[in-house]
Every structure is written in structure tokens, then in C-alpha cells.
Amino acid sequence: MSINPKIALITGGSRGLGRNTALHLARRGVDVIVTYQTSEAAAQAVVEECLAVGRKAVGRKAVALHYDANHIAGIDEFAAVVQQALATTWNTDQFDFLVNNAGAHAPAPFGEITEADFDRLSNVHFKSVVFLTQKLLPLLRDGGRIVNVSTSMTRHANAGSAAYASMKGAIEVLTRFMAVELGPRGISVNAIAPGPVATDFFGGAVRDIPQVQEFVTANTALGRTGVPDDIGPFIASLLSDDSRWLSGQRLEISGGIFL
Ligand SMILES: NC(=O)c1ccc[n+]([C@@H]2O[C@H](COP(=O)([O-])OP(=O)(O)OC[C@H]3O[C@@H](n4cnc5c(N)ncnc54)[C@H](OP(=O)(O)O)[C@@H]3O)[C@@H](O)[C@H]2O)c1
Structure with missing residues (x-):
């Protein structure tokens, strides 16, 4: 039993990579705050699963909070909600790990990117990461960790993702x-860059469209598409003591795509 468990906040923890990360952290004894934008029921289910996998650890806790990364003006209010949740649920004003994971993508050829698409992608994948992290800094414990979720497409270019991948490139520089x-506070910051993973992302294309799977498989050294279990445990390992001397790095986790 851990009397003072570590607490992780995972944006976009209701589905896909964020959900998988939350479950693997819970298995390792980390309490979680998961956020959702639209999928409240799915987020509550993740909370229940985290409590179930951590059941042997007395006092295991998890909560789900609403967060919209496209609503930058709402970030101050969200930070206050996080502070309240920490006080109410954990009787603390600090958490340990921030995983900036929330995101969505609707591909468009370069010539058809609209200003509205660009602004939304910028808000969700870049601007919100800057200001959410900034507003949560007073709540993040000295010695804490931040993981920013990027994409392998900052290294290889696939048509239709110019704006999306550029925003992810920005968070790699930001990292x-x-x-x-943040190093003087003992806070490490790393970016992970997944290759294509079978989730709802991108309209579920990697999971559901055979031609996409064949294309990814043919261009991936390990010869298959990614699954959430390729990513969540890796993020959890980045938040473990084993990874304490790692900071400022971009870590591609793609099975070796487009080498
Ligand atoms: N899957 C891939 O192939 C892949 C590859 C490289 C990088 N990534 C990155 O990995 C991250 C997670 O992707 P995923 O595959 O797990 O996607 P996913 O299965 O579609 O899940 C997306 C998550 O982000 C949340 N979200 C979406 N838009 C949001 C917004 N405006 N504000 C707040 N939360 C929002 C969703 O919340 P709701 O459930 O409430 O809608 C959901 O929890 C993203 O940053 C993505 O860019 C994914």
C-alpha cells in the first residue's frame, strides 16, 4: 500500500492512447485524473477500470474531468477544477505527472487547409499544451514529469497532415x-512520437481500413500497425524512476516506420 501515491493527469484519457496510459499507470500504482471532451461515459468507465486494476492497493483513486483543448479561454477555470479535485479527492494541492495527449485530426490536402481547421489544430495540439502546462505548473510537484504526445509524422511527411504534423513539430521544440x-525544479519534459496506432483517431483509419493497414505494415520495420498497448506502457515507463535521467528528448515509438 502506498500512503502518498503518485498522481498523473492525462488529457484525452477517455479513449485510445490516453485511456491505455491511464490503465497501465493504475497497474503500476499511480492514481489518475483523466480528461474527456465529449466522452464522459467512456471516461467514467476508464476511472472504474483504473480502480479495478488497482483494487489490491488500498485507497486507490481516480477521477474524470471535462476539458476542451479547443477552448483556450477556459484553461484557467480547468486548472481551478484540477486544484479542487486534488483537494477533494487526495487532500493535496499537487500532482506528479502531466501527459499532454488530447487530440483529434481530420486530414486535408495542403491546398485545402482552412483557417478554421488551422486554428483548431493549433489550439488542440499546440496552444493548449503551452497554456495548460503553464497554468498547471503551480500544481505540478518539483521533481515531476511531463510527457507531450507528438507523432512520427514530424520526421516523415504523409500527404494530408501538413498542419497537424506542424503543430506536433512545434510541441517537440517546446519540449x-x-x-x-523547468529543469531547475527537477521537472523532466519529453516528447513521444507514435507511429500509426489502431484507435478512433483519424476516423479509426489505422484500425478499420485494410488499405491503410497494408500501407503502414509495408513501411514499418516490425511489420504491423501499432496498437495502444505499444504506447501506454511506454509512457508509464517514462514516468517511472527508471527514466529519471531523461529530459528534453523526442522518443519515436513506431515499430520503425519509414526508416
Ligand atoms: N492513433 C494514432 O495513430 C496516433 C499517432 C501519433 C500520434 N497520436 C496522438 O496521440 C494522441 C491521442 O490519440 P488517440 O489515438 O488516442 O486518439 P483517440 O482515440 O481519438 O482519442 C482522442 C482523445 O483526445 C480527446 N480529445 C479530442 N479532442 C479534444 C479536445 N478538443 N479537447 C480535449 N480533449 C480532446 C478525446 O476526448 P473525447 O473521448 O471526450 O472525445 C479522446 O480522449 C493525440 O494527440 C494524437 O495526435 C495518435
Whole structure:
């Protein structure tokens, strides 16, 4: 039994990679706050699953909170809600790990990117990561960790993802600056760059469309598409003591796509 468990906040924890990360952290004895934008029931189910996998650990806790990464003006209010949840559920004003994971993507050829699409992608994948992290800094414990979720497409270019991948490129640069500026507090900051993974993302294309699966498989050294279990345990390992000397890095986790 851990008297003072570590607490992780995972944006976009209701589905896909965020959900998988939450479950693997719970298995390792970490309490979680998962956020959702639209999938409240799915987020509550993740909370129940986290409580179930951690059941042997007395006092295991998990909560789900609403967060919209496209609503930058709402970030102050969300930070206050996080503070309240920490006080109410854990009797603390600090948490340990922030996983900036929430995201969505609707591909568009470069010539057809609209300003509205661009602004939404910028808000969800870049601007919100800057300001959410900034507003949560007073609540993040010294010695804490931040993981920013990028994409392998910052290294290889696939048509239709120019704006999306550019925003992810921005958070990789941001990751290095955050690592330098937060290092004096003992906070490490790393970016992970997954290859294609079978989730709801991208309209579920990697999971549901055979031609996409064949394309990814043919161009991946390990010869298959990714699954959430390829990613969640890796993020959990980045938040373990084993990874304590890692900071400012981009870690691609793609089975070796487009090598
Ligand atoms: N899957 C891939 O192939 C892949 C590859 C590389 C990188 N990534 C990155 O990995 C991250 C997670 O992707 P995924 O595959 O897990 O996607 P997913 O299965 O579609 O899940 C997306 C999650 O993000 C949340 N979300 C979406 N838009 C949001 C918004 N505006 N505000 C707040 N939360 C929002 C969703 O909440 P609701 O459930 O409430 O809608 C959900 O929890 C994303 O940043 C994505 O760019 C994914």
C-alpha cells in the first residue's frame, strides 16, 4: 500500500492512447485524473477500470474531468477544477505527472487547409499544451514529469497532415525549451512520437481500413500497425524512476516506420 501515491493527469484519457496510459499507470500504482471532451461515459468507465486494476492497493483513486483543448479561454477555470479535485479527492494541492495527449485530426490536402481547421489544430495540439502546462505548473510537484504526445509524422511527411504534423513539430521544440526552463525544479519534459496506432483517431483509419493497414505494415520495420498497448506502457515507463535521467528528448515509438 502506498500512503502518498503518485498522481498523473492525462488529457484525452477517455479513449485510445490516453485511456491505455491511464490503465497501465493504475497497474503500476499511480492514481489518475483523466480528461474527456465529449466522452464522459467512456471516461467514467476508464476511472472504474483504473480502480479495478488497482483494487489490491488500498485507497486507490481516480477521477474524470471535462476539458476542451479547443477552448483556450477556459484553461484557467480547468486548472481551478484540477486544484479542487486534488483537494477533494487526495487532500493535496499537487500532482506528479502531466501527459499532454488530447487530440483529434481530420486530414486535408495542403491546398485545402482552412483557417478554421488551422486554428483548431493549433489550439488542440499546440496552444493548449503551452497554456495548460503553464497554468498547471503551480500544481505540478518539483521533481515531476511531463510527457507531450507528438507523432512520427514530424520526421516523415504523409500527404494530408501538413498542419497537424506542424503543430506536433512545434510541441517537440517546446519540449526542449520546457525541459531547460523547468529543469531547475527537477521537472523532466519529453516528447513521444507514435507511429500509426489502431484507435478512433483519424476516423479509426489505422484500425478499420485494410488499405491503410497494408500501407503502414509495408513501411514499418516490425511489420504491423501499432496498437495502444505499444504506447501506454511506454509512457508509464517514462514516468517511472527508471527514466529519471531523461529530459528534453523526442522518443519515436513506431515499430520503425519509414526508416
Ligand atoms: N492513433 C494514432 O495513430 C496516433 C499517432 C501519433 C500520434 N497520436 C496522438 O496521440 C494522441 C491521442 O490519440 P488517440 O489515438 O488516442 O486518439 P483517440 O482515440 O481519438 O482519442 C482522442 C482523445 O483526445 C480527446 N480529445 C479530442 N479532442 C479534444 C479536445 N478538443 N479537447 C480535449 N480533449 C480532446 C478525446 O476526448 P473525447 O473521448 O471526450 O472525445 C479522446 O480522449 C493525440 O494527440 C494524437 O495526435 C495518435
